Amino acid sequence: MKKQVSLTQDFLKGIWDQNPIFVQVLGMCPTLAVTVSAINGIAMALATSFVLVGASFLISLIRKLIPTQVRIASFIVVIATFVTIVDLVMQARFPDLSKSLGPFIPLIVVNCVVLGRQEAFASKNNPLRSVLDALGMGIGFLIALFVLGSIREMLATRTILGYQILPEAFNPWLVMILPAGAFLTLGLLMGLANWHAARKDRLSAARALEQYRKSMVAQG
Amino acid sequence: MELFLIFISAAIVNNFVLAYFLGICPFIGVSNKVSSAFSMGMATTFVMTIASTVTWMIYHLVLEPFHLEFLQTVSFILVIASLVQFVEMFIKKVSQPLYRALGIFLPLITTNCAIMGLALFSITREYNFYQGIVFAVGAGVGFTLAISLMAGIREELDLADVPNPFRGAPITLIVAGIMALAFSGFAGMI
Numbered sequence: 001m002k003k004q005v006s007l008t009q010d011f012l013k014g015i016w017d018q019n020p021i022f023v024q025v026l027g028m029c030p031t032l033a034v035t036v037s038a039i040n041g042i043a044m045a046l047a048t049s050f051v052l053v054g055a056s057f058l059i060s061l062i063r064k065l066i067p068t069q070v071r072i073a074s075f076i077v078v079i080a081t082f083v084t085i086v087d088l089v090m091q092a093r094f095p096d097l098s099k100s101l102g103p104f105i106p107l108i109v110v111n112c113v114v115l116g117r118q119e120a121f122a123s124k125n126n127p128l129r130s131v132l133d134a135l136g137m138g139i140g141f142l143i144a145l146f147v148l149g150s151i152r153e154m155l156a157t158r159t160i161l162g163y164q165i166l167p168e169a170f171n172p173w174l175v176m177i178l179p180a181g182a183f184l185t186l187g188l189l190m191g192l193a194n195w196h197a198a199r200k201d202r203l204s205a206a207r208a209l210e211q212y213r214k215s216m217v218a219q220g
Numbered sequence: 221m222e223l224f225l226i227f228i229s230a231a232i233v234n235n236f237v238l239a240y241f242l243g244i245c246p247f248i249g250v251s252n253k254v255s256s257a258f259s260m261g262m263a264t265t266f267v268m269t270i271a272s273t274v275t276w277m278i279y280h281l282v283l284e285p286f287h288l289e290f291l292q293t294v295s296f297i298l299v300i301a302s303l304v305q306f307v308e309m310f311i312k313k314v315s316q317p318l319y320r321a322l323g324i325f326l327p328l329i330t331t332n333c334a335i336m337g338l339a340l341f342s343i344t345r346e347y348n349f350y351q352g353i354v355f356a357v358g359a360g361v362g363f364t365l366a367i368s369l370m371a372g373i374r375e376e377l378d379l380a381d382v383p384n385p386f387r388g389a390p391i392t393l394i395v396a397g398i399m400a401l402a403f404s405g406f407a408g409m410i
Contacts (some may be wrong), residue, residue, distance in 0.1 A: 025248070025389050026245075028241070028244035028245060028248065029241050029242055029243070029244045029245070029333045029337075030241075032241040032244060033240065033241040033242075072301075073298070073301060073302075076297050076298070076301060077294065077298065080293050080294040080297050080298075081294060083293050084290060084291075084292075084293050084294060087293065088290060102344075103337055103340040103341060103344065106292070106293045106336075106340055107242075107333050107336055107337055107340070109293055109297050109336065110297070110332070110333040110335075110336045111333075112245060175401070178400070178401070178404055179238055179239050179241065179400040179404070180397045180398070180400040180401040180404060181397070182241065182397075183393050183394065183396040183397030183400055184393075184394055184397035184398075186393050187386075187389075187390045187391065187392075187393030187394035187396075187397060188390070188394070190389055190390040190393065191383075191385045191386040191390040191391075192385070194384075194385035194386070194390065195385035198384065198385055
């Protein structure tokens, strides 16, 4: 019997411990390309999450019907169907956003986060768990894109979501909306995430060592 | 002349990796050694050229006449995925040395968004058949250039004293940022 993981854990792990961007380093292309502003980042993350949740649900429902040899192709067809839905809905309801995200909406189909979750999780778990897992990953993706988009938007235009954050005296950094700004910001954020994770590991290791010592002392 | 401009624009000025962020996964994943980076670039160029030819035909000869444009995403990705398989089998049959050089990279290319992005770009920009091919070759050359340069820098970077949390992906991204900054110097060229 496989070790049971609680439902909340399935949901929560995507948000930080296995954050698709900062920890797994998946789905880089849309992350870097669309985060010129916070609102673009949010729109992209919501579109991706919708595809992720829809595809995970459907795949986990039919996971026993898919032969292993053609599973990747089947996953891609399911994902592409959901991507087409998102693409057409956005073109109809939010033409401005759709225009500014450009080809990156249809490109969700090759986003490794989406395919990765189908391969790693949805094809092996029941629909409830798969949807929770997809939601968690989607939220993790949303957080990453929002943070990245906010930082870039703030430094390039002094605003976040159109609200002014930095004072007029701040000289905008134009480089932030250029491609270079995306690479630099994400690189620094990832370094920060790694540093935080390493620090947490070190602290918990130190705590374990302390406990072990105390127990040895207690035993004499 | 127009074809030459498309080529230069795709290869250098609007480099696929450094300006459009397409193909970042192999750019970060396979840029450890110059030799393998170069092979990856060649394999990508090869698949890009074939894929853009085939997707152009699918779009203009099948989807457009039958008003099935909404099937674009589904049909393109299926065509690209099966094409990569087919190319892999073909190379294996025809040329063993080439297969050994490119073989392991070919499956990775299916999920390379540069291929799909290229197909979508040449549709939205309404390139004709020849422009599409030149655009694909240019994008492939640009990808090869970027990934080989990156691999060259990373080989040197192995000897550098990088702070621990920045080892691996973060420092690669920062180097890519500096490269993108250098490439943005080409922006006024066309």
